[in-house]
Amino acid sequence: MRENLYPSFGILLIDDEASFLRSFSLLLEMTVGINHVYTCDDSRQAMDLIEKNDIGLVLLDVNMPYLSGELLLSAIVERHPDINVIMLSGLNQLETAMDCIRLGAFDYFVKTTDQVRLVDGIKRAIKMQEMRLENQEMRRLFFSGALQNPEAFEDIVTQDKSMKLVFQYIESISKNNRHVLITGESGTGKEAIAQVIHNLSGRKAPLICMNVAGLDDTLFSDTLFGHHRGAFSGADKARLGMIEQANGGTLFLDEIGDLSLSSQVKLLRLLQEGEYYPLGSDTPKRVNARIIVATHQDLEAKQMDGSFRRDLYYRLCMHQVELPPLRKRLADIPLLLEFFLEKAADELEVNKPTAPKELAVLLQNYSFPGNVRELQALCFDAVSRHRGGVLSMSVFKRACESADTKIAVSENQTSSLYPNDLPLPTLQESAELLVDEAMRRANGNQSIASRLLGISQPALSKRLKSRTTPS
Numbered sequence: 342m343r344e345n346l347y348p349s350f351g352i353l354l355i356d357d358e359a360s361f362l363r364s365f366s367l368l369l370e371m372t373v374g375i376n377h378v379y380t381c382d383d384s385r386q387a388m389d390l391i392e393k394n395d396i397g398l399v400l401l402d403v404n405m406p407y408l409s410g411e412l413l414l415s416a417i418v419e420r421h422p423d424i425n426v427i428m429l430s431g432l433n434q435l436e437t438a439m440d441c442i443r444l445g446a447f448d449y450f451v452k453t454t455d456q457v458r459l460v461d462g463i464k465r466a467i468k469m470q471e472m473r474l475e476n477q478e479m480r481r482l483f484f485s486g487a488l489q490n491p492e493a494f495e496d497i498v499t500q501d502k503s504m505k506l507v508f509q510y511i512e513s514i515s516k517n518n519r520h521v522l523i524t525g526e527s528g529t530g531k532e533a534i535a536q537v538i539h540n541l542s543g544r545k546a547p548l549i550c551m552n553v554a555g556l557d558d559t560l561f562s563d564t565l566f567g568h569h570r571g572a573f574s575g576a577d578k579a580r581l582g583m584i585e586q587a588n589g590g591t592l593f594l595d596e597i598g599d600l601s602l603s604s605q606v607k608l609l610r611l612l613q614e615g616e617y618y619p620l621g622s623d624t625p626k627r628v629n630a631r632i633i634v635a636t637h638q639d640l641e642a643k644q645m646d647g648s649f650r651r652d653l654y655y656r657l658c659m660h661q662v663e664l665p666p667l668r669k670r671l672a673d674i675p676l677l678l679e680f681f682l683e684k685a686a687d688e689l690e691v692n693k694p695t696a697p698k699e700l701a702v703l704l705q706n707y708s709f710p711g712n713v714r715e716l717q718a719l720c721f722d723a724v725s726r727h728r729g730g731v732l733s734m735s736v737f738k739r740a741c742e743s744a745d746t747k748i749a750v751s752e753n754q755t756s757s758l759y760p761n762d763l764p765l766p767t768l769q770e771s772a773e774l775l776v777d778e779a780m781r782r783a784n785g786n787q788s789i790a791s792r793l794l795g796i797s798q799p800a801l802s803k804r805l806k807s808r809t810t811p812s
């Protein structure tokens with residue numbers, strides 16, 4: 342079986358001229374990289390080919406012996422309404438064109454039409470078909486609620502609902518070729534998700550990762566596109582670009598929000614045309630790599646302030662995956678804590694220490710600016726310092742004290758604490774509400790609640806005893 346077929350469904354060319362079928366197949370492969378093509382030069386066999394293969398688009402000659410194009414069109418529309426049919430005619434027959442469109446053809450072209458227009462029409466039909474298949478797949482997954490390949494996600498520890506929806510979405514888009522934009526704060530698992538998308542895609546070549554932060558335009562082009570020998574002083578050997586290494590696989594570009602405007606133009610060309618120029622070369626090279634990009638920045642805002650090209654943004658956000666920060670998936674924290682303690686113990690070749698029960702509660706009240714990566718680092722630090730008994734919370738407490746409250750306060754600065762239409766509580770009532778909230782968040786643990794409130798544990802205990810209203 343051929344690998345990396347594009348598009349994922351077959352395209353059937355039906356024409357009685359075998360030489361046209363050959364040259365047209367070649368044109369599609371050379372200009373758009375279409376290599377999933379079936380040909381048929383006998384109209385009587387066309388329906389049989391459609392029944393036996395996974396056809397999503399038919400390019401159909403109007404004038405053929407045995408069965409005419411119009412007759413075949415009616416049969417396809419009736420039996421396979423999901424297949425797009427583009428009619429091709431040697432003559433410019435307006436009336437026939439109108440009839441075909443009325444019968445349900447997707448488009449109609451004269452064979453002598455400008456090649457670019459014809460190819461654009463085919464690309465449009467492929468895109469429509471891909472979107473239809475994707476919607477169908479998403480609906481199916483959404484209603485079943487189940488994952489087809491749960492094993493693909495086993496390195497991503499979660500029980501969070503929004504992450505599970507992300508998994509379902511990923512399954513539905515992993516097989517097509519469209520670019521994917523992954524957004525989320527630093528350390529939320531964007532690269533890990535890119536790896537899953539690649540694994541699920543079935544692409545045989547590897548996932549090639551490139552971080553574009555801090556690369557000027559020359560370095561970006563050289564790293565991504567490679568260079569010819571002698572392209573610039575010091576280029577004494579040719580260098581293969583990352584994009585070529587990703588041919589037949591996936592290219593993951595991290596920190597895409599940092600890309601300079603001049604590099605954005607080059608990336609756009611690659612995304613639009615599937616072509617690029619190695620440094621020092623005037624001949625474009627074609628590549629078949631799926632491109633996944635990631636950023637922790639708000640690309641929509643960057644696009645508004647002019648630092649990110651709008652056309653590039655729209656190209657990239659065809660599929661968008663947003664990963665929630667760890668502080669919004671609290672139920673994952675105990676799971677990840679156990680997972681990373683075990684992993685750290687494995688790597689450091691020690692027994693996995695037992696974590697005190699209140700540790701997960703403490704961490705669930707921390708804002709984790711570094712997300713999962715930060716939790717992972719804390720666990721490794723704690724396990725490497727561990728000398729027996731129950732795991733000490735000191736490493737974790739230090740982290741929580743240093744960054745925690747500042748972030749929590751700044752995040753809530755814009756919203757009012759109390760609704761405008763209700764009278765304000767008194768200071769005494771406010772303090773009691775705050776104590777209740779801290780005790781709730783700390784799962785009843787006074788030591789953690791007092792830390793959240795910024796008071797000592799005895800002071801909290803005193804407040805709890807002397808409260809005026811029952812909690």
Ligand SMILES: Nc1ncnc2c1ncn2[C@@H]1O[C@H](COP(=O)(O)OP(=O)(O)OP(=O)(O)O)[C@@H](O)[C@H]1O
Pocket residue numbers: 496497498499525526527528529530531532533534595635636637677713714717
């Ligand atoms: N849900 C998870 N379960 C297990 N490990 C995870 C999970 N999420 C992230 N990780 C791990 O956390 C670390 C950071 O993840 P990753 O590099 O994918 O984040 P990122 O969002 O790409 O970060 P950055 O924006 O800084 O590039 C990796 O070691 C990854 O394997």
